[in-house]
Amino acid sequence: MQNNYCIIMAGGAGMRFWPYSRNERPKQFLDFLGTGKSLLQLTFERFRRIMPAENILIVSNCLYRDLILEQLPELKSEQVLLEPTRRNTAPCINYAIHRIRAKTDTANIIVAPSDHLILKEDVFLQIINRGIDYISKNNNLLTLGIKPSRPETGYGYIQVEEGKANLCKVKTFTEKPNLELAKVFVNSGEFYWNSGIFLWNLQTIERAFNAFLPEVNSIFEKGKNIYGTLQEADFINDAYALCPNISIDYGVMEKANNVYVICADFGWTDLGTWGSLYEISEKDENGNAVLSCDANFYESANNLIVLQKDKVAVIQGLNDTIVVETDNVLLICKKEEEQRIRQFVNEINLKYNGEFN
């Protein structure tokens, strides 16, 4: 347990949950389910159960420093690794790996996004513990695969070879497929959703970065005597200016041939869209889901209603619609049109000089 480390990636700035998520408060900082805790807080507490708090690092954009320290008062500020610009997941993870290396020679490392939802936390932690046990004894890269419940076209898929007890060697990674292909994947039984949660030991991931992304690794390697000092912020500013924009999936996982996957079902959703939030939400007998507020419905079905706390909605004659209300914005949009929210946000911001980003 003292040897377990976690890297929580919290730099995202998604627009898909607008107007609930905003530029200054992306979705990882929001309390989606009205539990009183943000997705980041839930993620932190989840891993806090299997390692000391000081072994958890949060990597995020420097914009969110204060918000992170406010939401996670248990953290020391040095545990928040600040990125000056967004360079996707590979530089983010490489930076954090070097920080862990500056403290220890051996570590079991979990990498996890901060903005996913996990409903079956106990199942999840069992799997994580099994994964930690595995990577502490095997120099392989491990990822968590989710048994697909539908032919989702928004996720990456992992094809696996035969394995035992749901631990399989990875055959291929596939990016977002079209619907036809997604159906083939799901029916084959060989494909799993890529959760973006990784486990590996320190030596193995270092070796993989050296092999497949040496140009990134050498940038952060140069700072080995600087991590933890007052010079770190300046060094990182310079380092990020040199970094390519590249994901860990594309840069490392897809190229390595020692990648394994634990296939599981722990009530996972990446909460990528209002629709995915609707899917996992509790619904009344007419398929209406209500988050963090209350609503009375009349002749209404299959809606998702998200208002501010302590607010009530009275909804008549509305179907298949997302209704989201925040401080200064009300969004009403058919569920099937939610991919256009990005367009709507751009247009309202054009009108108001970016006030509603």
Add this chain to the structure above:
Amino acid sequence: MQNNYCIIMAGGAGMRFWPYSRNERPKQFLDFLGTGKSLLQLTFERFRRIMPAENILIVSNCLYRDLILEQLPELKSEQVLLEPTRRNTAPCINYAIHRIRAKTDTANIIVAPSDHLILKEDVFLQIINRGIDYISKNNNLLTLGIKPSRPETGYGYIQVEEGKANLCKVKTFTEKPNLELAKVFVNSGEFYWNSGIFLWNLQTIERAFNAFLPEVNSIFEKGKNIYGTLQEADFINDAYALCPNISIDYGVMEKANNVYVICADFGWTDLGTWGSLYEISEKDENGNAVLSCDANFYESANNLIVLQKDKVAVIQGLNDTIVVETDNVLLICKKEEEQRIRQFVNEINLKYNGEFN
């Protein structure tokens, strides 16, 4: 002008504009059009142009005393006549008539609701001036009739005899007709909407009360030495306990045979429903009306959107719907179902112990 008096009736507590109007702030106190002024303030200022401010009396429920004095700082508190209970318009007007009598022997009196909207104010004031001229010379009861623009079933109608220059003798008053009858009324050209705005001189209305509602008149007559003293509030409490609940239309106007009407069009609406507000509101090319906020529409038509100030709405795929948002309530309801709002309010309040009245 010194002899002109106005009685503004401001005691209503309508539920039809819920959640925008609430028990503690009925519609006369609200700024419906985002002009910065409530309907009561607009009404007061309208009459202020043709008489001294001290000749304007506001009759309302005692609940609203502070709100009225806050919205109309020009008023002395004695100009706000407080009713302990709601007894409809006849007692309200009789009380105010006695108050005017305590000050003067001759007066031209206008009675007007506080919660109607008048768009063509100059036309309205011309008509009022013409009416004042008429009642100062004729001992008749005068009412303002509105040329009907549609077979509205929510209004009372006035049938008129032949007249000149739009001043006609009233033949009959008819309460809310059904749609078929309303169509006949409108097509006949003989029927006008009853605006609820009355003009008469002091002697004439006293005589009418004596003739048709002596039981009400005698109650308030007993206070003739008390009006304007510290005993008035106690006297009025007792008086209202004895008063029947009766309207001026039913109690006086329909019974008198000296009732005349000026027929006119001054952009009047009683703002009785969200639908009537929608009718008179400015709309975009798709029939969407937006009040006191801003909205971007996509594939949406014939909606009425009323949010709090400085808020924006993004609306996709919504039609023929009322959307109203206030501090703690969001209402979404098809326009054609708005008569059910009363039911919705009752049900949400049953659930929350009246919190959302």
